[in-house]
Amino acid sequence: MNFKKIFLMLLLFLISIVLVYPQADNLDRSRIEEKYKWDLTDIYENWQEWEEDFNKMKDMMNEFVEMKGKLKKGRKNLLQALELKDKIGAISYKVYMYPMLQYDLNAKNQTASAKLQQANMLWSKYNTKTSWLEPEILNIKQKRINRWIKNEPELKKYEYFVDKLFHQQQHVLNEDQEELVSYFYPVTYSFGDIYNKLTVADREYPDITLSNGEKVKLTYGQYSKIRKNDNLTQADRKKAYRTINELYEKNINSFAELYANVCQSDWALSQAKNYKSSLQRELFGNKIPEDVYINLIETVKNHTGPLKKYIKLKKKYISKRKDLKEYRAWDTGLRLTDFDREYPYEKASDWVLKSVEPLGEKYQNKMKKLFNNRWIDVYESKNKETGAYNADVYGVHPYILMNYNDTLDSVFTIAHESGHAMHSLLSNENQPYITHNATIFVSEVASTFNEKMLLDFLLEKIKDPKERIALLRQEITNITGTFYFQTYLADFELQAHKRIEEGKPLTVQTLKDIEKKLTDQYYGDIVNGIEEYENITWAFIDHIYTKPFYVYQYATCFASSAKIYEDIVNGETKEKRAEAREKYLELLKSGGDDYPMKQLKDAGVDLTEKETIMAVINRLDYLVNKLEDELIKLYGE
Template identity: 45%
Template sequence: MNQFKRFFVFVLVAACTCVQSVAQVNYEKREDIPAKYKWNFSDIYANWEAWEADFKAISKDMEKIQSFKGKLGENSENLAEMLKIQEDLMKKAYKVYQFVSFQSTVDMRNMELQAKLQQVQILFSQFGVATAWISPEMIQIPESTMKEWVASNPALKDHKFDLLDMYRLQKHVLTEEMEQLMSFYSQVSGTAGKVFTALSTADIEFQEVELSDGKKVKVTPGVYSQIVTNNLNQEDRKKAYEALYDVYYKNKNAYAAIYQGVIESEWSNARARKYESCLDAKLEGNNIPKDVYLNLVNTVRENTAPVQKYVKLRKKVLGLEKYYGFDGSISLTDFNKNYPYDEAVDVVTESVLPLGKDYQEKLKVATSSGWLDVYENPGKRSGAFSAGVYGVHPYMLLNYNGTLDYVFTLAHELGHTMHTTLSNENQPFATHGYTIFVAEVASTFNERLLLDHMMKNTDNPKERIALLTQSIEGIIGTFFAQTMFADYEYQVHTMVEQGQPVNADILTKVWGDIANKYYGDVTEKTKYSNYPWTRIPHFYNSPYYVYQYATCFASSAKLYKDVTEGTKKEKKEALKRYTTLLQSGGNDFPMEQLKKAGVDLSKPETILAVINQLDQLVDQLAVELEKLEK
C-alpha cells in the first residue's frame, strides 16, 4: 500500500476508535488540571521550532522521492532507497500531524492550531496526488523479479509483506494518469459526508421541550442522552425522544439524498477499480472473505432471542406497561457510585494481571507518564480515543466523569494503547500498523477482564446488577447493534448497485424490516422508530466500517475464553498466541493473524458463542435482580 494512503487510514482509525460520552466539566481552565492528568506533548517535539524543522524536511524528502520516478524497476537498490526515504518521511508525518492534532484536540477554540492543522492536511493532500505514480510503477516490476529482490536485498526484508501482496491487488491498480485522476476525485468523494456533518451539526436546529418539573431544555444529542439515562419519568423521556428525532425526521429527504450520494460515490470508485461491489472493494484490501461479512449478518439476524429476552426483563423490572426504545438506558437500580479516577486506574491495572506481569507493568507506565489526557476542560473535544505516534508512544484521550461506564471506557482505551505499544515495540515501521479488522479485539478483551475482576470483588447486589447491565449493554451495542447496521448497509448498497431507487421511504422500510427481526414486538413502535438511519455518522463518513466492531467482539470473546479457561498449560499457550497477536501489527492478513491466535470468523459457532454469552448474562442478571427483590 502507498505509504500516504496508509497514513490516511491511520488518521481514520484514530478518529473512529472512540467512545462518545457526556462528560462533566471538572476544571474551569486547563491550566488548573495537574500535569499528571494531561498529555506531555514534549515527548513528540521539545518546541515548535523542532516541529517546523520536520515539517520542512518532509517537503525535501518528497523531492527526493520524486527523483526516483521511472527508476524503481531498474534495480532493487533504487526501490529500497525510495522506500527508505518514504519511511523516514512517514515517521516525520506521524509526529508532525499528531503534535498539532493532539494540541488542537484539547483546545479546539485555538484558531492558530486549527490553521496549522489545515496546513499539514493540505501538505499531505498534495503528497497523495504527487505520489500517484508509485503504485503503477511498482506493479510493472514482474512478481518473480520482486521475489528475487526481496530474497537477496536485506533492505527490502521489512517490506516483504506489502511488496508481495501488491500483486494480489494488481488488477485494481490503474495507470498513472488514472491514479492521478482518482486522487483528484478523492477530494470530491467526501463531499456528501461533509454535507451530512454540516446538516447534523452546524445547521441543525434542535427543539426545546418543557419537562414535568417545569424546566425547559433544548434537546441536543447530549441532553437527550442525559434525559433517557437519568430521568425516571417516561413521559419526559418520550418528549425528549420526539423532540430529537423530529428534527431528523423533517430532514429525512435531505438525509436520503446525502446517503444516496455517499453510496453512489462508493460504487463509482469500486467500479473504476474493477470490483464487483462496494463490499468487495472494502474487504479485498485486507483479504477478508465476503463470507465472513455475510456469516456475521445472517447468523445474528436469525439469533436475536437473547436481545428480546433482555428487553422483556427490563420492561418487567421497570414496571412499564409499554416499553419503548427510549426506555433502554434507564438504570434497573438506583446504583450511582462514583469511581475516582486514581481508584479506577488501580482497578483496571489489577484486572489485567491474567495477561502477565510484563503487560501489567507496561500499562502502569502508560497511566503515569503523560500518555493520558484525563479530564474535560473548556474547548476539549468530547469522547475518548487512543492514537499512536510511532517512535514515541500512544496518546489516549478521556473525558473522565467518575461513572462506571467511564471505568470501562478507561479499560477499553487502554486496550488500544497496549495493542499499539506492543505492535510498535515488536514490528518495524513497515508493518507496525494493525488493521481496523483487529483493532477492537484488545479493547473489548480488557473490558471483559474488568467485568470479571469487579464481579469477583464486590458483594454489593446493586453494583453486581450494574456490572452485568454494563456488560450486556456492551454486547448489544458493540455486537448486535453494529451487526444490524452492517445488515442495513449491505442491503442498501446492493440496491444502489443493482440500479434500484433509493429514497427516504425505501430506506425507512429497509430499517424497519431489519428492526423487526431484531426486536419483534417487544418494543412499541412510534412515528420515528424506523428513522435512526438518518443520524448514524458511520453510514455517511465511513461506509462498511461498523461490522468490524462485531467481528472484533466475537474474536475477543473466543480469545478470552481460551486464555481464562482450560488447563494451566492450555491457558499459557492461549496467552502466548494472544500476546503474539498484539505484537504482530500488520505483518499478515488480519484473518490469518486471528486464525494463528485461535479464531476462525468464517465459522457460525464463533458468532454463536457471543450470542450464547449474552443469553447467559441475561439469565445471571435475572437471578441477581431476584435476589435484590428478596
C-alpha cells in the first residue's frame, strides 16, 4: 500500500502558508480584546470612504482609456500613462483589500461580500480597459524608449518594466487579440472558484461519533486535531481518515474533469501566446530557466533517502505504543513523545522578536510594529477564515491573519507570516509602486528564513529532551512538507500538463497512475493506508487548481533561504557573515525591481547549481540523525 496521507496532511495542515486550525463554533469575536484584532480603519474609516475611492478608481480608468494612441508622441505621454496606471493600482489595493479582510473576519458579513464582488468586477473591467497599453508600448522601438528613460529621470523607475515587456514581446499579441484574450481570463480564473465551491461552500461536513461517545463535525481542522490526539483510539483515527477521504472520493470524477480543464485552459492560453508549453509560459516572463524546474524535481526525486529514513524512524518509535496493533497512515500525526505544552501568544511573539536579533536592531524595531499596532488578527472566532496569511495593503501596511491556538505550529506560523510582512514592509518603504511587489519566486525566502531563525533560537534556549524532539520534528516536517512535497506536486503538475500538450486524455485513472509512480519514488511502501483511497492526493490540493506551476516556488525559496541562512549564521568570518546579512536585507528591500534569478544571485544563491538543492537534502539528513540521537537518549534503541 502507498504512503500518501502523510504528505497530504503535511500540506493541508502543517505548511504555514495555509495552516488550518479547528474552526471554533463558540468563539464570540466580541469577547476578544481589541489589541488582538485588526484595526482596518488604517485603510478606510468607513464604507463611505471606500465608495469614494471605488468611484475615483472608475473615473481614473476612464481617464486612462483616453490616453490610448498617444504614447508614441513623446516621453511625457508615456510617463503620464504609466504613473496613472500606478495610481489606479495603488488605490485598487485598498479598494479590494478592505472588503476582503472584513469578509475573512466574518464570512457571513453580507456587506463585505457584496463589496468584494463589486471590487472583483471592477478589477475585471480594469484588466480590459488597460489591455491596450502593452501592445502600444511595443509598437514604439525599445531603443527609443531607452533614450526617453535616459532623458527623463522620472521614467527610470519603469526601466525594469519596459525591459521585461520587450523580453516578452514575442508573446504579446496585437491590441485586438489581447483584448479578445482578456475576455477569457474570468473563465480561466473560475476553475479555482469552482474548486472552492466544491470543497468549501457546497461541502457538508459529516458528523462522526468517537469511541468516548463524543460527536464531532469532521472539518479539516477537526481531522487534524484527531490525527494528533494521543488520547483517542486507533479506531477513531481510522474512522476520521476514512470519512475525510470519502468526501473527495465520492466526487473524484468531477475533480479529475476540473483539473483536466485547468490543464487544457493553460495549454490553450500558452498556444494563443506563442509558447511551446504551459511551463514555458509560467517561467518565461521572469527569465527563469526551465532547467531550474527540471533540476529541482530530478535532484529531489533522486535523493529521497533522508525522507524515507525519517518515515521509518517515526514508524519505529510510534509503533512502540501499546495501543497500536499496526502503524497505519492514520497514525502518522501522533507525537514521538508525550510532550505537551501550550505556548501563550505573548510568549511566542516575544520569542519571534528575539530570534531575529541577528538581522539587526532596525529590523527588530520594524517588526515590533507588527505586534504593537493591531496589524495581526490573532485568535480564531466564529465564521473567520481558517489558516494564516500575510496581506500587503500598499500605501498602508501589511495585515497578518492568524488563528493562534497555543501550539508549536502556531508559534512557527507567527515567524513565517511575520517574515512575509517584514518583506512587504521593507519593499514598500524602498520601492515605487511599479516594483514594490516581489515575485513568488522570491517571496517565500523571507518566511522560511524567519522559521529557521526561530528554530535555532529555541534549540539554543530549550534543554528539555522531549521539547527538543518536538522542535526537531517541527523543522523536519517543514522540510518534508515545504520542500519535498511541493517538489512532488511540481513533478505531478508537469507530467499532467505534458499529457494534455501531447493530446492525451487526463482521467481519474491516468491521474492516479501519475501519483502512484511518484509516491513509490518518494515514499516507498513504508506505511499502509486504505486501497480505495490511494493516489487521490491531487483532489485535495487547491493550489494546482487555482495557481498552476506555483508550488515549485515553495521548494526553490526554501533552498534559497537555506543558503542565505547558512551564509549569515555560519559564514567563514565575521566580515563575510555581515556581508551576507546586508545582501539579504537588500534582497528584502528590492521588492520586484529585477528578474528574480538575478535578485537571488546578488544575495548569494544560484539555483542552477545542484549543490543549492542538495544543501536542503543534506540538512534534512543532519536533522533526522540528530532526532534519532535524541530518541535513543530518551527511549533507547
